[in-house]
Amino acid sequence: SSAASVRSDLVELARQLGVDMGDNPTQDQAVRRCLDYLQSAEAGDRLVVFDNVEDFDDLTGVVPRGVGLRVVATSRRRDVSSTWKEVKVDVFPRPDSIAFVQSITGSQDSGAASALAERLGDLPLALAQAAETARIERWALAEYLDQLDAYASDRVIRRIPGGSYAGDVSTVLWMAVELAIDRLDEEERVVPRRQVGALAVLAESGVPSRWIAPQVRKVQADGNAEKANENTGADGSSEDADAPNAAAENARRALTALLNASVVQQSADGGVTMLHRLQAQVIRENWNPEEWTEAFDAAADLLDRVDIGSLRREDVDGRRREARDLIDQLRAIAAQGYSRPLFECERVVAGLPHVLFHARDLGLPNEALALRGAVGVVEEVLGADHPGALASCHGLAGAYESAGRLGEAIPLFEGVLADSVRVLGEDHPHTFTSRNNLAYAYRAAGRLGEAITLYEQVLADQVQVLGPDHPDTLTSRNNLAGAYQASGRLGEAIPLYEKVLADRRRVLGEDHPHTLTSRNNLAGAYESAGRLGE
Numbered sequence: 001s002s003a004a005s006v007r008s009d010l011v012e013l014a015r016q017l018g019v020d021m022g023d024n025p026t027q028d029q030a031v032r033r034c035l036d037y038l039q040s041a042e043a044g045d046r047l048v049v050f051d052n053v054e055d056f057d058d059l060t061g062v063v064p065r066g067v068g069l070r071v072v073a074t075s076r077r078r079d080v081s082s083t084w085k086e087v088k089v090d091v092f093p094r095p096d097s098i099a100f101v102q103s104i105t106g107s108q109d110s111g112a113a114s115a116l117a118e119r120l121g122d123l124p125l126a127l128a129q130a131a132e133t134a135r136i137e138r139w140a141l142a143e144y145l146d147q148l149d150a151y152a153s154d155r156v157i158r159r160i161p162g163g164s165y166a167g168d169v170s171t172v173l174w175m176a177v178e179l180a181i182d183r184l185d186e187e188e189r190v191v192p193r194r195q196v197g198a199l200a201v202l203a204e205s206g207v208p209s210r211w212i213a214p215q216v217r218k219v220q221a222d223g224n225a226e227k228a229n230e231n232t233g234a235d236g237s238s239e240d241a242d243a244p245n246a247a248a249e250n251a252r253r254a255l256t257a258l259l260n261a262s263v264v265q266q267s268a269d270g271g272v273t274m275l276h277r278l279q280a281q282v283i284r285e286n287w288n289p290e291e292w293t294e295a296f297d298a299a300a301d302l303l304d305r306v307d308i309g310s311l312r313r314e315d316v317d318g319r320r321r322e323a324r325d326l327i328d329q330l331r332a333i334a335a336q337g338y339s340r341p342l343f344e345c346e347r348v349v350a351g352l353p354h355v356l357f358h359a360r361d362l363g364l365p366n367e368a369l370a371l372r373g374a375v376g377v378v379e380e381v382l383g384a385d386h387p388g389a390l391a392s393c394h395g396l397a398g399a400y401e402s403a404g405r406l407g408e409a410i411p412l413f414e415g416v417l418a419d420s421v422r423v424l425g426e427d428h429p430h431t432f433t434s435r436n437n438l439a440y441a442y443r444a445a446g447r448l449g450e451a452i453t454l455y456e457q458v459l460a461d462q463v464q465v466l467g468p469d470h471p472d473t474l475t476s477r478n479n480l481a482g483a484y485q486a487s488g489r490l491g492e493a494i495p496l497y498e499k500v501l502a503d504r505r506r507v508l509g510e511d512h513p514h515t516l517t518s519r520n521n522l523a524g525a526y527e528s529a530g531r532l533g534e
Helices: 002-017 027-040 094-105 110-119 124-137 141-154 168-184 190-201 243-260 277-285 289-304 316-335 337-344 348-361 366-382 387-402 406-422 429-444 448-465 473-485 489-505 515-529
Strands: 046-050 069-073 270-275
Touching: 002 069, 002 141, 002 366, 046 316, 069 337, 094 110, 094 124, 110 124, 110 141, 124 141, 124 168, 124 277, 141 168, 141 366, 168 190, 168 277, 190 243, 190 289, 190 337, 243 406, 289 316, 289 348, 289 429, 316 348, 316 366, 337 348, 337 366, 348 366, 348 387, 366 387, 366 473, 387 406, 387 429, 429 448, 429 473, 448 473, 473 515
Parallel strands: 046 069
Antiparallel strands: none
């Protein structure tokens, strides 16, 4: 929908295709590499879609070419360049509009159906919502037209910008939402209103239905509810044990009401819930400042409830699905201009390092790199020195490292460390983590001398600030031993590994995963030293 999004998505496509970006090219260079790759690839059926093009000049010089490659651009514009073959996807012919409305309402009044079609420009979406509203409210079509006039006279409904839609379309789409919510009892209206608000500002492609109307998760064996089930009341107090069940049931009932009114749609498998782009635009155009605030709060609340770490460790598919869906949402809201204010919310910003960490842990570093734009928006909105921006940049550097792109990871790690020292101080835990991770990247890049210097520095600082038995201190000691071993300094590595193992057995216990790791590392060092009996 903009020149910026076209170019950034082509860069993303290049990365997904595995085009070499190791030399950190400019955006123009990356776009050219993407186009060159597509043109030189083997012949085959390939399709590229530019969706919702607002200005065809935005596509100048960036339309892919290649044997067997076809390009489709969708747009509401009429002034299409002669270089494109135009395929009109028109509104309904009038007889089809009449038949469509009558099939939904059961009305035999073809005159009223024709009048409604005339006022809505035969637009299928508007006809569907008008007909569903008339059916649910048990209004005859003539009565619906009267109600439409009355509704329009009572309030000012802003038209969709661009002027390509009939004036009553905005009113019909807005009215359908309001009436669908008003049919519920007054105390039940908050939930669907928040659902609509969240859908209107999150990804245009939709939101996982399980987020909108979640299933209640079971209580764990130890009696503690998983984090995703925690609920607090408006005053911050814990709600009773039945609250999650009641909240989930309210959410399902609200979503059903919106689906029955054709206000929201779902994918064929029901896994994704979405607002039609046009409907969402009408809703946003007609919000007042308080409604904008409520929508952003609802969207932030939805994203905040996504806790990948709350899923069972062995549920790798479920955790990956949650990570991918959260990445899609954060990437989309960074690209959608109207959604960007969401990154002023601390809860949304906190989701970036959260998903970057889990994506690395789950073997999804390339998917995580799609969040570069979101990290950039956070820096732009909150400032590069904001703790959330620092944490997000750190997570992005980790994704580059996990993807094997050390040339891009190391400068990012270096920048984050310098900023952490300046903003947070030398002795802040986040500074320790940044120094540790930069050392790890140096080691992975074969820069062992720099890695060892950093590991020695962070270990000395952690011993002084956190104490010798702090888990982070033990981790740094283990990392330093690994760097010594990698550089062939086994005489220094083995005593360190032995000390880490003894301390972890004492502090963490014999069966702790870190203790097991230390035992394994020490065995590896003995093996490297030729001490095979040990």
